[in-house]
Amino acid sequence: MSGTVSASGILQQLSDEMAGAVQTAGQSIVRINARRRLPATGIVWASDGNGATIVSANHVIERDEEITVVAPDGRELPAKLVGRDPGSDLAVLKVEGAALTPAPRAPQEAVRVGAIVLALGRAGELAATIGIVSALGGPWEGGRGRRFAKLISSDAPMFPGFSGGPLVDASGRVVGLLSSHLGRGMTLAIPNEEVERIAATLGTHGKVARGYLGVGAQPVALPGALKASVGQDQGLLLVTVEDDGPAARGGLTVGDIIVALAGQPTQSLDDLRTGLATEPVGQAIPVRILRGGQPTDLSVTPGEAK
Amino acid sequence: MVSTLTQAIGGALAGELAALAERVRAGVVRITNGRGAGSGTIWHEDGLIVTNYHVVPGERARVTLTDGREFPGAVVSNLPERDLAVIRIEARGLPALPVGDSTALRVGEIVMAVGHPLGVPGAATLGIYSGTGPIEGQERGGRHFREAILADIELRPGNSGGPLVNARGETIGINAMVMGPRTALAVPSATVVRLIGGRARRILGVRVEPIATPRALAARLGIAQEAALILVDVAADSPADRAGLLPGDIVLAVDGHAIEEPGDLAWGLSEAPDGTPVTIRIVRGGAPREVTVEAEVRAVATAA
Numbered sequence: 001m002s003g004t005v006s007a008s009g010i011l012q013q014l015s016d017e018m019a020g021a022v023q024t025a026g027q028s029i030v031r032i033n034a035r036r037r038l039p040a041t042g043i044v045w046a047s048d049g050n051g052a053t054i055v056s057a058n059h060v061i062e063r064d065e066e067i068t069v070v071a072p073d074g075r076e077l078p079a080k081l082v083g084r085d086p087g088s089d090l091a092v093l094k095v096e097g098a099a100l101t102p103a104p105r106a107p108q109e110a111v112r113v114g115a116i117v118l119a120l121g122r123a124g125e126l127a128a129t130i131g132i133v134s135a136l137g138g139p140w141e142g143g144r145g146r147r148f149a150k151l152i153s154s155d156a157p158m159f160p161g162f163s164g165g166p167l168v169d170a171s172g173r174v175v176g177l178l179s180s181h182l183g184r185g186m187t188l189a190i191p192n193e194e195v196e197r198i199a200a201t202l203g204t205h206g207k208v209a210r211g212y213l214g215v216g217a218q219p220v221a222l223p224g225a226l227k228a229s230v231g232q233d234q235g236l237l238l239v240t241v242e243d244d245g246p247a248a249r250g251g252l253t254v255g256d257i258i259v260a261l262a263g264q265p266t267q268s269l270d271d272l273r274t275g276l277a278t279e280p281v282g283q284a285i286p287v288r289i290l291r292g293g294q295p296t297d298l299s300v301t302p303g304e305a306k
Numbered sequence: 307m308v309s310t311l312t313q314a315i316g317g318a319l320a321g322e323l324a325a326l327a328e329r330v331r332a333g334v335v336r337i338t339n340g341r342g343a344g345s346g347t348i349w350h351e352d353g354l355i356v357t358n359y360h361v362v363p364g365e366r367a368r369v370t371l372t373d374g375r376e377f378p379g380a381v382v383s384n385l386p387e388r389d390l391a392v393i394r395i396e397a398r399g400l401p402a403l404p405v406g407d408s409t410a411l412r413v414g415e416i417v418m419a420v421g422h423p424l425g426v427p428g429a430a431t432l433g434i435y436s437g438t439g440p441i442e443g444q445e446r447g448g449r450h451f452r453e454a455i456l457a458d459i460e461l462r463p464g465n466s467g468g469p470l471v472n473a474r475g476e477t478i479g480i481n482a483m484v485m486g487p488r489t490a491l492a493v494p495s496a497t498v499v500r501l502i503g504g505r506a507r508r509i510l511g512v513r514v515e516p517i518a519t520p521r522a523l524a525a526r527l528g529i530a531q532e533a534a535l536i537l538v539d540v541a542a543d544s545p546a547d548r549a550g551l552l553p554g555d556i557v558l559a560v561d562g563h564a565i566e567e568p569g570d571l572a573w574g575l576s577e578a579p580d581g582t583p584v585t586i587r588i589v590r591g592g593a594p595r596e597v598t599v600e601a602e603v604r605a606v607a608t609a610a
Binding site for chain 1: 315318319322323326412413414415416433434436437438456458472473474486487488489
């Protein structure tokens with residue numbers, strides 16, 4: 001056993017590996033010039049023969065045009081704004097005709113509380129700070145009506161210009177995208193899968209539509225027998241249903257109790273909002289309700305929140 | 307469930323960190339100047355101590371070693387622009403820390419600071435080398451930190467002058483400034499080496515003012531830098547005078563290093579190897595030209 005652990009040099013090895021992780025991740029981290037003062041950071045998310053897709057934080061993209069991206073090798077390249085989502089503070093840029101190195105990504109299960117992570121930015125030269133994953137929180141109620149099913153919080157400090165950059169693991173794999181606008185002074189990152197989902201929507205539509213049902217609801221405790229058969233303590237009682245709204249068209253009516261949306265239990269208004277924020281607008285999703293004490297499955301097509 | 311391997315690695319790591327802190331602590335001194343206290347780094351066994359200029363703005367200070375011995379110290383060299391001061395004490399065989407090469411640092415390397423934050427003796431804090439900025443508010447109180455080491459390390463008043471070391475325990479910086487929570491700046495060891503070697507004290511004999519590069523000039527000559535220095539005085543019989551520099555000359559670069567703020571001048575001059583003249587790029591009367599100057603080493607600057 002002791003043979004596998006050298007008597008000295010573990011600290012040096014760890015130090016070397018950290019520097020290696022920064023170097024690895026750094027190949028996919030770009031500087032973004034899209035605001036007046038300090039530049040910010042972006043992550044090369046994908047790259048093919050047509051060009052590279054860069055993800056960054058929405059709030060650092062202050063202008064829609066004359067955006068440039070500085071690649072790790074120092075080339076300054078013009079970039080186009082593909083779309084932005086103030087709701088999640090994500091933006092997607094496209095650099096046409098340039099092949100960049102897409103960032104390696106850590107699988108979701110590799111992101112655990114206590115894991116060593118590095119926060120990276122390239123507002124100037126590449127910079128990094130170290131910490132651990134402090135919490136995997138969710139759902140998270142950010143300021144300005146922001147909602148996330150999950151956010152990664154870390155004690156690695158964020159320096160100015162780190163927004164739009166990655167939180168990476170000890171191997172240099174991206175675990176999430178940093179934004180200083182998500183929490184006051186806290187280091188928070190949007191997990192990869194969420195970045196992927198929103199980036200895909202922005203790539204197709206240029207914006208992220210938030211789902212809307214046209215109902216007023218309040219949480220209610222389910223009576224004992226129902227609690228057991230449904231497998232949860234609470235549901236959402238519809239107290240208003242807008243005429244000809246998405247819910248009404250799906251057959252929902254006042255007095256129905258929503259217990260699940262798209263297969264996810266709805267026990268609080270937060271659960272409903274998270275479900276609507278997560279599911280694509282304009283596509284039918286299953287909704288399970290209790291009507292007269294009987295579980296009933298219907299289908300609703302959320303509209304776009306105005 | 308923590309595996310035996312993890313326990314072994316964790317234990318070994320903790321042991322190495324403790325040994326590192328212990329080793330570094332021996333090379334850290336306490337410095338008092340009558341008004342306050344700071345830290346210092348033993349640079350050479352023969353009594354050379356490096357600290358910050360703001361810890362010792364005068365000519366003398368008292369130096370206390372980790373073993374409790376106390377010595378009077380005399381400032382032998384300093385560089386206010388880089389917040390550095392070098393003190394000599396009459397002692398031999400001191401536990402000097404090995405000096406590392408700050409120019410070889412890789413972002414992400416583990417670094418440790420040791421000093422006397424808020425008077426706590428020999429406190430160690432850990433982080434990584436974060437890079438070189440940019441950090442907003444990098445200039446405070448006239449001290450320039452263009453060539454500074456940024457670390458995500460916790461420093462407090464009293465840490466100033468103490469060493470920032472790498473995982474091998476080599477001094478790669480002198481802790482100089484708290485920028486915020488877990489945001490610290492250190493003066494690179496390479497700057498200290500230049501100061502001790504005399505190179506950082508090279509002068510031209512000029513007074514300068516910072517200016518914004520005139521737009522028309524920048525466009526016409528293809529100058530990218532937004533700021534430069536203008537000579538407002540050239541001392542008689544100084545290196546600048548002998549080289550033919552004149553008041554009104556706009557200084558853009560020294561040996562290819564862009565000169566954008568007053569602190570850059572001393573830095574640019576110190577970059578040249580010993581015994582070689584420097585080439586200064588200027589604009590005079592709207593035309594660019596290059597001037598070769600033999601810089602001189604000046605005496606120690608002392609607080610007014």
